[in-house]
Amino acid sequence: MSKTILIDPVTRIEGHSKITITLDDQGSVANARFHVTQFRGFERFCVGRPFEEMPSLTARTCGICPVSHLVASAKAGDMLLAVDIPPAAKLLRRVLNTAQMIQSHALSFFYLSSPDLVLGMDADPKERHILGLAAKHEAVARNGILLRQFGQQLIEDLAGKRIHPAWVVPGGVSRPMTHEQRAKVLEKIPAMLDIARQTLAAYQDWAVKFADEIQYLGQHPSLYMGLVTDDEGLEHYDGHLRIIDADGTVLEPSIPALDYARVIAEQVEPDSYLKSPFYQPRGYPGGMYRVGPLARINIAKKAGTPIADEAFTVFRQLNPQGPVDGTFHYHHARLIEIIFGLEKMKEWFEDPLCVDTRVRAVAAPNNPVGVGISEAPRGTLLHHYEIDGNGLITKVNMIIATGHNNLAMNTGILQAAKQFVRGDKIPEGALNRVEAVIRCFDPCLSCSTHAYGQMPLKIELRAADGTVLDDVMR
């Protein structure tokens, strides 16, 4: 008799979801599905609002990475105004976006995933969390807190508050940076870089113990999408939106923002509030692609800063023939991006442009459509707005990083379930490995569905006739 295992809720992720694993009559895994169980509705309730409010409205999509939404939304607003924003404004938006990237990556790596990485996938769930980690490996937990604090404090200093600041506006930013703020950040960067480098070195030691997980937690070919600079370096704010295939061949060198719908289509599945975007020319589900740190590093030819470039080269040696396709390597990629972000931060803060006072372009709405694309910590973020002649919103479409990864998350959990889950009683550690696939992506589910409700993750083991045999819920 076939069975279904339910993991509900999935834990140590951002948002609410569950996983169902269906077993066949022989007790082997037949299917695994990732369901996002929350719904929100930003695309509807923003209609009718003045477009100037959109950065602050859509920032409420998320409390972890509101800055990402501010940036993508303000870029869409720039297009509605038809302005090229002042160079200092662009630089300051990059600073804020990177501060967000650093704090969010630190949250994902240290708070959510390092309990698995340091204490082990089979460690007692009662201790397998950030506090359990702090009890046994205080320095690791402390480093995570310090890195996150650096990013969050920078956001507060520059933009007024850590969560949902209103500083990023269509046309630029609302206030310039002060000399004091500049000095304060420059002073902190070396210590943060030390932490990031130490962590990368430590991670490479920890990763040796996870050969099975690297192989089975979502190691599969897919396309990749992300931004790159003109000279093919890492990019998080602007640049070319590129798609490569599983061999690294460039399919779309530079997708114009207004043209995204030609390339990306969104599939709706009946069992999840999260849509499944796919690369249109390859169809559904063959057009599966991944975004985020792994995708960005696979697409770029280099990082673009000295220390991150060294780490980049080591990373790409994991598969010298083409893109690194193990989902587990998202953790590694995230650490490289933290280093890259800190090095860029130093570069920007040493540039006198960062305290230039011309930071906002003022205009009336001049275009009926605006599309803003930037890189959020979890991947490419896209905001698409249309306005009437008075500047009131008539249409909103938001494609969030976690959505892009939906097909790959489903592929990953199926692979992990087939490898680690057998029979009708499942060891907790096996289910934790299925959850760990999801954690690699660091999904933000409340963002991706624009949703409301309660958080966590649940795994269900279900028979072929639908009977629930076992479930794990936290």
Place this chain on the structure above:
Amino acid sequence: MNSATNAKVITLTIDDRSVGAREDQTILQIARENNIHIPTLCFLEGLTPAGACRLCLVEIVGTNRVLPACTTYATEGMVVRTTSPALEAHRRTIIELLFAEGNHVCAVCVSNGNCELQDLATELGVSHITLPYLNPVRPVDASHPRFTLDHNRCVLCARCVRVCDEVEGAHTWDIMGRGVEARIIADLNQPWGEAASCTSCGKCVQVCPTGALVEKGKAVAEMRKRHALPKLITRQQEHGS
């Protein structure tokens, strides 16, 4: 009114303090002269008092009902109480009603941090709205090239109606409909941008206590208003005449 000279001088008691005043002064004017705080919303110095919002209600010994301080004139020997548990409950209920009746989402409002409704809620300790929200569907009029009228945030204080009529002399604004259906309208219910009488002076925007009337192009929390405008203009007019 301060310039009137023939009015009789009287003595009254406000909150156990004996104060001197003229009989052509309202309780609110006398209280303010004596640094006695009474919360107000629709009242704005320089405009005719409307007595519409009822936040300035006070108790007067010898009468069995509460009266608005902004439109009630003082009399000899009057004993006024500006605060009591009952008055505070009335005022909190008024603020709750205003929040429940419109769509006031401070966090994403252009007037966040610079809003009189928000300030009053803070002052009166309205931390939660216990009444059910109506969540009305109300439009935004962005037809004017420089300003926006967001009915969701309008508390019908009618400051815009009065300043436009009394100071600017255009009388573009009026109120149409009754009860929760009441709306600010431009001319005979035209889109603001098409209102022939509007001079685009922006006084209505500057006196609006909330984010209902705002300048275009302002992002969240960026709208700051000049509420002293009517007072300055009317004083200047009095001085000139």
